Amino acid sequence: MIAITPDAWVLWHWGPFPVNATIAFTWLVMALLVVLSWLVTRRLTDGPEPSRWQHVLEVLVTGIRDQIAQVSRQDPGAYLPFVGTLFLFIAASNLLAVVPGFRPPTGSLSTTTALALCVLVAVPVFGVAQQGALGYLRHYLRPTPLMLPFNLIGEISRTVALAVRLYGNIMSGTVLAGILLSLVPFFFPVVMQLLGLLTGMIQAYIFAVLAMVYIASAASAASAASGGASRGGSGSAGSREREANDRGR
Amino acid sequence: MDSLSLIGMVSIVTAGLTLAVGSLGPAFGEARAVAQALAAIAQQPDESATITRTLFVGLAMIESTAIYCFVLAMILVFANPFWNHFVQAGGG
Numbered sequence: 001m002i003a004i005t006p007d008a009w010v011l012w013h014w015g016p017f018p019v020n021a022t023i024a025f026t027w028l029v030m031a032l033l034v035v036l037s038w039l040v041t042r043r044l045t046d047g048p049e050p051s052r053w054q055h056v057l058e059v060l061v062t063g064i065r066d067q068i069a070q071v072s073r074q075d076p077g078a079y080l081p082f083v084g085t086l087f088l089f090i091a092a093s094n095l096l097a098v099v100p101g102f103r104p105p106t107g108s109l110s111t112t113t114a115l116a117l118c119v120l121v122a123v124p125v126f127g128v129a130q131q132g133a134l135g136y137l138r139h140y141l142r143p144t145p146l147m148l149p150f151n152l153i154g155e156i157s158r159t160v161a162l163a164v165r166l167y168g169n170i171m172s173g174t175v176l177a178g179i180l181l182s183l184v185p186f187f188f189p190v191v192m193q194l195l196g197l198l199t200g201m202i203q204a205y206i207f208a209v210l211a212m213v214y215i216a217s218a219a220s221a222a223s224a225a226s227g228g229a230s231r232g233g234s235g236s237a238g239s240r241e242r243e244a245n246d247r248g249r
Numbered sequence: 250m251d252s253l254s255l256i257g258m259v260s261i262v263t264a265g266l267t268l269a270v271g272s273l274g275p276a277f278g279e280a281r282a283v284a285q286a287l288a289a290i291a292q293q294p295d296e297s298a299t300i301t302r303t304l305f306v307g308l309a310m311i312e313s314t315a316i317y318c319f320v321l322a323m324i325l326v327f328a329n330p331f332w333n334h335f336v337q338a339g340g341g
Contacts, residue, residue: 004327070302161313168316175323206309209302 004171006103007110022108029093029105060088064208071209072216078129079215082122086115087208094170094200098193104200107170109163116163119211120155127218136218162210169203253335260329264322271318278311 006021013019040053050058064084068076090106097104105111127136140151173196180189286304290297324330 004323070299164320165309165313165316168313168320171323172316172319175327202305202309206306209306210309213306 004175005108006105007108009103021103022105022111025093025096025103026105026111028102029089029096033088033092067209068212071212072219074216074219079126079212082118083208083212083215086118086211087204090115090166090207091201091204094204095197097170097173097196097200103174104170106166106203107174109167112163112167115166115207116159119162119214120159122211123155123214123218126215130219139218158214162207166203166207169199173199253332253339256329256331256335260325260332264325267318267322267325271322272315275311275315278314279308282307282311 006025009021010018011021011024037057040051040057043051044054045051061080061084064087065076065080068079068083072079093104093106096102097107106115124136127139130136140148142151173192177189177192177196180192282304286300289300293300
């Protein structure tokens with residue numbers, strides 16, 4: 001019998017609380033990220049020869065910044081902490097899946113639901129921060145107030161899709177590895193593990209990019225609706241609408 | 250045939266059908282998306298970065314329909330709620 005979620009694997013009981021594999025490995029990944037970044041950022045330098053690890057960190061941060069800037073076509077500074085954290089956490093836990101004995105916490109529906117709920121909360125937070133409460137809430141009434149329930153359903157369903165997509169991808173990798181290990185235990189599972197590395201990275205990227213797309217659309221669509229009062233974000237919104245029109249044709 | 254084996258049989262057959270149909274549609278969709286993206290890159294190689302990013306996001310969207318079917322099939326085979334209910338009811 002293959003456990004399709006690491007929630008069922010209880011490692012130890014901490015007082016009355018059972019600590020399952022999801023919680024324990026989430027703590028492990030968080031500790032790893034925190035300790036690594038603390039070690040690297042302790043001796044930052046802008047001298048001619050930064051350390052090897054500072055190079056790695058700079059490549060990561062500038063890479064994520066560039067991606068956010070390309071997707072949102074806005075200043076990435078405000079979104080970098082949230083989206084970058086999502087990406088790094090998911091990528092780290094997916095990559096660690098090759099370590100024997102490690103069950104990726106993203107293979108549990110509870111973890112992915114928690115991450116998707118963070119996105120669900122972050123979308124209106126960023127939208128309100130950019131547009132003000134009224135300006136943001138008005139976009140639920142577009143194009144007509146009749147669309148309000150459908151806009152709300154869309155908000156919820158894309159959150160569910162975000163959670164189930166990540167869970168299904170990582171869970172399928174783990175389950176397939178388990179089934180293959182019991183059928184052909186020598187060479188083929190290694191190939192599937194390599195494929196799992198690829199899909200794990202792609203899923204982390206997709207999750208972060210989709211979160212960014214949702215946040216960016218909430219932050220800039222409202223400005224297009226409010227009659228273009230602030231033309232700063234209108235260029236991006238306008239070109240996105242043009243793209244949507246092109247796709248519709 | 251008692252109800253337990255009937256539930257087991259229907260669950261497994263349905264899981265197989267779900268996977269078969271649920272991978273057929275997304276396969277066609279992804280093939281079409283990739284073909285269009287390749288044609289677009291061939292026409293405008295300068296835009297390949299944007300096209301590739303949009304392609305990946307779109308592929309993930311298409312793929313998630315297949316993933317839903319996979320999750321459903323896995324639940325039917327490994328964590329079937331009806332099966333568990335009847336095993337519990339039968340066991341006491």
